[in-house]
Amino acid sequence: MGVFVFLPLVLPLSAWPVARLAETRLHPRTATRLLTAVAVVMAVCSTLCLALLMVVGTAQLPGNPLPDGWSDPEVRAAVPHDEVAGRAAIPALALVTAACARTLWRHRRVTRRARRALAGVPGRTVAVLPDRTPYAYALPGGRGRIVVTTALLAGLAPAERRALFAHERAHLTARHHRHLLAAHLAARANPFLRPLRTAVVYTAERWADEEAARAVGDRRTVARAIGKAALLSPGTPAPTLAALAATGPVPRRVAALLAPAPAARTWPSAFTSVGLAAWGAAAGALVSAMSSANSAVTLFLILHAATPL
Amino acid sequence: MTPETAPEGGRARRRGQGELEGQVLGALREADGPVTAAWVQQRLGGDLAYTTVVTILTRLLAKDVVARERHGRSFVWTPTADVARLAALRMRRLLDGERDREAVLASFVTALPPGDEQVLRALLDIPGPDAGGPED
Numbered sequence: 379m380g381v382f383v384f385l386p387l388v389l390p391l392s393a394w395p396v397a398r399l400a401e402t403r404l405h406p407r408t409a410t411r412l413l414t415a416v417a418v419v420m421a422v423c424s425t426l427c428l429a430l431l432m433v434v435g436t437a438q439l440p441g442n443p444l445p446d447g448w449s450d451p452e453v454r455a456a457v458p459h460d461e462v463a464g465r466a467a468i469p470a471l472a473l474v475t476a477a478c479a480r481t482l483w484r485h486r487r488v489t490r491r492a493r494r495a496l497a498g499v500p501g502r503t504v505a506v507l508p509d510r511t512p513y514a515y516a517l518p519g520g521r522g523r524i525v526v527t528t529a530l531l532a533g534l535a536p537a538e539r540r541a542l543f544a545h546e547r548a549h550l551t552a553r554h555h556r557h558l559l560a561a562h563l564a565a566r567a568n569p570f571l572r573p574l575r576t577a578v579v580y581t582a583e584r585w586a587d588e589e590a591a592r593a594v595g596d597r598r599t600v601a602r603a604i605g606k607a608a609l610l611s612p613g614t615p616a617p618t619l620a621a622l623a624a625t626g627p628v629p630r631r632v633a634a635l636l637a638p639a640p641a642a643r644t645w646p647s648a649f650t651s652v653g654l655a656a657w658g659a660a661a662g663a664l665v666s667a668m669s670s671a672n673s674a675v676t677l678f679l680i681l682h683a684a685t686p687l
Numbered sequence: 688m689t690p691e692t693a694p695e696g697g698r699a700r701r702r703g704q705g706e707l708e709g710q711v712l713g714a715l716r717e718a719d720g721p722v723t724a725a726w727v728q729q730r731l732g733g734d735l736a737y738t739t740v741v742t743i744l745t746r747l748l749a750k751d752v753v754a755r756e757r758h759g760r761s762f763v764w765t766p767t768a769d770v771a772r773l774a775a776l777r778m779r780r781l782l783d784g785e786r787d788r789e790a791v792l793a794s795f796v797t798a799l800p801p802g803d804e805q806v807l808r809a810l811l812d813i814p815g816p817d818a819g820g821p822e823d
Contacts, residue, residue: 498709
């Protein structure tokens with residue numbers, strides 16, 4: 379298997395330009411699905427390779443529970459730099475497992491606490507809370523619930539309120555929280571996938587914006603609703619370097635809504651920059667999947683041959 | 688040994704503090720005037736211990752959604768807010784406590800960095816807070 383076992387660990391780097399292009403050029407629905415799928419495939423492959431390296435690394439440790447044959451030179455020769463790579467893979471895999479478990483646990487806890495907090499509040503799908511802080515959330519689980527404060531509703535005109543509810547309802551019906559959770563877990567499994575997570579968070583919002591624009595029938599109303607809500611919300615206390623360098627997601631969403639609706643083609647041609655991005659992402663994920671499958675099969679055969687029957 | 692009471696207590700525990708707070712506040716709001724903790728306990732049905740009701744009332748007092756005054760040897764309680772206000776308080780505590788909430792709850796908008804405010808106002812043609820309205 380040679381260097382192929384390391385390939386899925388660094389291939390997520392290839393997704394960076396792809397994420398950038400897809401979030402600006404593709405239809406948000408296509409972009410969300412594509413980027414989530416790419417992130418999940420790359421995360422699974424990278425974790426699988428980490429596990430393979432860990433097996434080789436663990437087999438070298440004295441007193442390990444693995445079969446003796448697994449520490450044979452033949453097995454170790456299958457992995458380049460087996461000493462360093464194998465031992466480094468053990469803490470790395472432990473970190474990945476812990477980080478993913480933590481993310482899942484947090485997800486469950488926040489959902490449960492939010493549902494408990496809203497117990498007893500009238501309204502089946504919408505919970506209006508009297509609060510001076512303006513915010514709105516789509517709370518997944520069951521049929522889902524939209525949480526919105528009176529402060530936010532007071533700051534919006536009736537048509538803009540309809541846009542807000544349409545946006546949150548789109549999150550719930552399209553089950554965006556699954557995409558978001560998958561992207562977050564992928565970013566935990568391999569830190570190189572973080573730009574993909576940021577991109578999925580953005581495209582999921584854009585997707586809900588587009589659905590809201592379709593439901594309300596006026597793109598400018600949705601744009602104004604987002605803009606007004608953002609201006610009502612308390613800003614970040616200190617400007618960070620990233621904030622100074624680039625425009626944040628909210629103005630980009632508003633600008634996208636003020637532009638004409640994106641074409642809802644499902645798969646673009648390969649001869650445009652968008653097509654190149656989409657096909658590039660797919661190719662990266664495929665190479666990642668193939669090299670980790672190659673590594674898994676090779677190592678399985680080697681270990682199988684090394685195991686005394 | 689009272690084998691019947693054990694699962695009852697377990698159920699009350701599993702129902703969660705949040706839900707109980709909502710029920711106690713709901714019972715107080717149904718009362719005609721200031722009532723005692725024993726009245727609340729009776730109103731909610733037999734499976735809640737008196738001490739539990741008092742604990743929850745004290746917690747609601749700390750959240751400033753109920754008020755109490757001394758009446759003879761015990762306290763009488765009145766609601767000062769409704770169930771939605773209590774839910775708003777609990778939601779705020781959850782949102783303030785979770786840095787990572789974006790992982791779960793898709794927010795309508797994220798906080799706006801200072802530079803973005805001007806960009807946004809220019810895009811949407813919304814006048815700034817400092818700009819006075821038209822004088823004429």
